[in-house]
Amino acid sequence: MTATSTLPTTAPVKAGTPGRPGLGATIRWELRKLRAQHRTKAVLLGALLGPVPIALVIHAQGRPPKDTLFGRYATTNGFALSLLILGFAAQWVLPLLIAVVAGDIFSSEDTHGTWKTVLTRSASRAQLFTAKTVTAVGFAVLTLLVLSASTIASSVLVGGHQALTGLGGQLIAPSTALKLVGASWLTTIPPTIGFACLAILLSVWSRSSAVGIAAPVVIGMVMQLVGAMGGVEALRPFLLTTPYEAWHGLLSAPRFTGPLVEGLLTTGAWAAVTLAVSFALLRRRDITGG
Amino acid sequence: MTTQLAVDAVGVTKAFGQVRAVDDVTIQVAPGEVYGVLGPNGAGKTTFLRMLFGLIRPDAGTIRVFDKSWDSDGVGVLDGVAGFIESPGFYPYLTGRQNLEGLALLDGGARPGLVEEVLEVVDLTDRADRKVGGYSYGMRQRLGVAASLLREPRLLVLDEPANGLDPAGIRDMRALVKRLAASGLTVLLSSHNMDEVEEICDNVTIMNRGGVAYHGSITDLRAMAPDPGHLLDTNDNAGARALAADHPGIEVERAEDGLTVVGQEAADGLTVVGQEAAVAAYVADVVRSGIVLRVFTPTRTPLEALFFMLTDQEVAA
Numbered sequence: 314m315t316a317t318s319t320l321p322t323t324a325p326v327k328a329g330t331p332g333r334p335g336l337g338a339t340i341r342w343e344l345r346k347l348r349a350q351h352r353t354k355a356v357l358l359g360a361l362l363g364p365v366p367i368a369l370v371i372h373a374q375g376r377p378p379k380d381t382l383f384g385r386y387a388t389t390n391g392f393a394l395s396l397l398i399l400g401f402a403a404q405w406v407l408p409l410l411i412a413v414v415a416g417d418i419f420s421s422e423d424t425h426g427t428w429k430t431v432l433t434r435s436a437s438r439a440q441l442f443t444a445k446t447v448t449a450v451g452f453a454v455l456t457l458l459v460l461s462a463s464t465i466a467s468s469v470l471v472g473g474h475q476a477l478t479g480l481g482g483q484l485i486a487p488s489t490a491l492k493l494v495g496a497s498w499l500t501t502i503p504p505t506i507g508f509a510c511l512a513i514l515l516s517v518w519s520r521s522s523a524v525g526i527a528a529p530v531v532i533g534m535v536m537q538l539v540g541a542m543g544g545v546e547a548l549r550p551f552l553l554t555t556p557y558e559a560w561h562g563l564l565s566a567p568r569f570t571g572p573l574v575e576g577l578l579t580t581g582a583w584a585a586v587t588l589a590v591s592f593a594l595l596r597r598r599d600i601t602g603g
Numbered sequence: 604m605t606t607q608l609a610v611d612a613v614g615v616t617k618a619f620g621q622v623r624a625v626d627d628v629t630i631q632v633a634p635g636e637v638y639g640v641l642g643p644n645g646a647g648k649t650t651f652l653r654m655l656f657g658l659i660r661p662d663a664g665t666i667r668v669f670d671k672s673w674d675s676d677g678v679g680v681l682d683g684v685a686g687f688i689e690s691p692g693f694y695p696y697l698t699g700r701q702n703l704e705g706l707a708l709l710d711g712g713a714r715p716g717l718v719e720e721v722l723e724v725v726d727l728t729d730r731a732d733r734k735v736g737g738y739s740y741g742m743r744q745r746l747g748v749a750a751s752l753l754r755e756p757r758l759l760v761l762d763e764p765a766n767g768l769d770p771a772g773i774r775d776m777r778a779l780v781k782r783l784a785a786s787g788l789t790v791l792l793s794s795h796n797m798d799e800v801e802e803i804c805d806n807v808t809i810m811n812r813g814g815v816a817y818h819g820s821i822t823d824l825r826a827m828a829p830d831p832g833h834l835l836d837t838n839d840n841a842g843a844r845a846l847a848a849d850h851p852g853i854e855v856e857r858a859e860d861g862l863t864v865v866g867q868e869a870a871d872g873l874t875v876v877g878q879e880a881a882v883a884a885y886v887a888d889v890v891r892s893g894i895v896l897r898v899f900t901p902t903r904t905p906l907e908a909l910f911f912m913l914t915d916q917e918v919a920a
């Protein structure tokens with residue numbers, strides 16, 4: 314121990330009242346932690362590079378996967394190829410990529426015993442909750458955007474940009490097709506945010522990153538199964554996975570956007586409820602661990 | 604003008620299921636004071652300090668810190684307060700410096716150069732750019748002190764800061780706390796070790812099973828303390844014990860099994876309790892009578908003995 318150093322708190326007069334951090338500073342802190350973690354880079358790299366080999370492999374198939382949406386043209390048309398990948402990504406890849414961060418951002422504080430560290434500074438629980446939620450949702454959307462751009466670019470490069478045959482058999486000119494494909498990917502933003510909020514709830518509630526990351530994926534798959542079953546039609550609009558199919562309307566003839574609006578309402582409700590419950594849990598919680 | 608208390612906790616109670624971890628505890632700390640919360644493991648020290656920091660909510664009672672409370676001021680109650688509970692938690696994938704810089708963001712920023720200063724105070728400047736994941740327990744503990752000083756607090760709350768450290772680490776930590784206390788900071792220190800508190804604290808609350816067993820100044824506590832105890836072992840313990848009859852000021856009894864002396868196996872000897880001079884006269888008598896002395900050593904300080912009595916912990920003699 315050095316005995317020579319000047320203590321920062323030699324006189325009570327000098328001791329200041331620490332300032333209250335703004336939301337911006339709190340978010341900056343979350344981003345710093347995110348940036349220092351390998352998993353963050355792995356997710357972004359996966360979203361960026363993953364679509365390339367997938368596009369190449371599907372394109373190289375002798376027989377196209379005819380039973381899948383846009384599968385028939387996937388080996389001969391880049392737009393169809395990117396939509397085929399979209400259908401596939403929505404099944405479990407997207408929920409997984411989202412949950413790696415959103416399902417961990419709260420529970421990692423439990424893992425490292427750092428709730429007591431951050432809660433004994435000058436940020437309120439509400440502030441920390443908001444910063445983490447904004448960060449997790451922002452990261453989810455960023456991941457989705459990277460995945461979309463990479464998939465569309467590699468698909469078009471590999472499969473070409475000929476006119477696309479729509480779901481109603483209509484021929485869509487390449488420039489329109491590109492817009493519609495881009496728009497289709499963007500329609501998955503709301504359910505992506507919904508899944509991020511679900512992952513947040515599971516991570517706050519379980520205090521475990523394993524649950525926070527795996528459970529949203531499993532729940533997503535169960536929802537798809539339920540959605541695919543006959544006899545439970547009434548349930549479909551309430552499932553978080555249904556909005557992932559809303560883009561089908563954009564490529565039909567005539568176009569329809571009803572599912573998009575419905576999906577927006579559904580995911581809005583999911584997000585509101587999961588976040589409200591998450592915050593209620595966190596606000597009332599006794600921090601006894603760590 | 605009434606003096607504003609640094610800590611004014613009144614009738615604080617918290618139960619976990621059937622366990623009353625903290626039971627109607629009142630602790631008042633004046634500004635500038637170095638205050639000890641002493642108690643054996645499980646006494647409720649940590650639970651009390653967690654409530655002070657708002658990490659858990661009391662079932663009953665009120666806690667005011669510099670006249671602010673959680674109910675009316677929210678996190679503002681922590682203005683001017685810093686410290687850590689048990690072992691401080693940090694992000695292992697960040698360096699020591701990154702951890703401090705990040706935590707400073709949650710304080711609304713630290714003035715330039717302060718991070719360097721506090722690293723220097725806890726002697727971590729050389730290791731500041733290594734990941735905390737590779738820090739030893741003692742280094743993490745010191746980083747905890749640095750993280751607290753970063754808030755330039757008026758009140759520093761430390762929950763058994765020397766716990767789990769090796770002897771060198773304990774010595775360093777005690778010296779550090781002593782220096783901080785001497786710098787004019789108000790310090791609230793918890794410990795299960797009388798030595799640690801006795802040296803630097805003005806006032807103490809001794810807790811036991813959630814309740815308050817003693818409350819007052821160290822000086823008053825000293826006056827209440829019993830005589831010091833010693834362990835004596837000879838080649839004729841029965842003979843030595845018989846000699847005690849001539850020394851009414853002391854008490855000599857057979858030591859119970861398991862009483863250990865530093866550097867020795869459990870000795871099967873005698874415990875001698877009495878004032879220094881009376882004990883010395885008795886031992887001189889024992890030696891003069893031809894009995895061979897094997898062990899003669901103090902077993903506990905008077906304050907320690909009192910602490911054990913107040914908290915009814917198992918202790919021989």
Ligand SMILES: Nc1ncnc2c1ncn2[C@@H]1O[C@H](COP(=O)(O)OP(=O)(O)O)[C@@H](O)[C@H]1O
Pocket residue numbers: 601602619622623624625642643644645646647648649650651
């Ligand atoms: N989260 C908890 N759940 C249940 N019991 C607890 C919890 N935290 C502490 N306790 C109990 O409360 C009592 C006081 O514990 P603690 O405040 O940690 O004591 P100390 O810090 O003095 O060792 C102990 O009996 C302990 O087992």
Ligand SMILES: [Mg+2]
Pocket residue numbers: 645648649650689762763
């Ligand atoms: Mg404790």
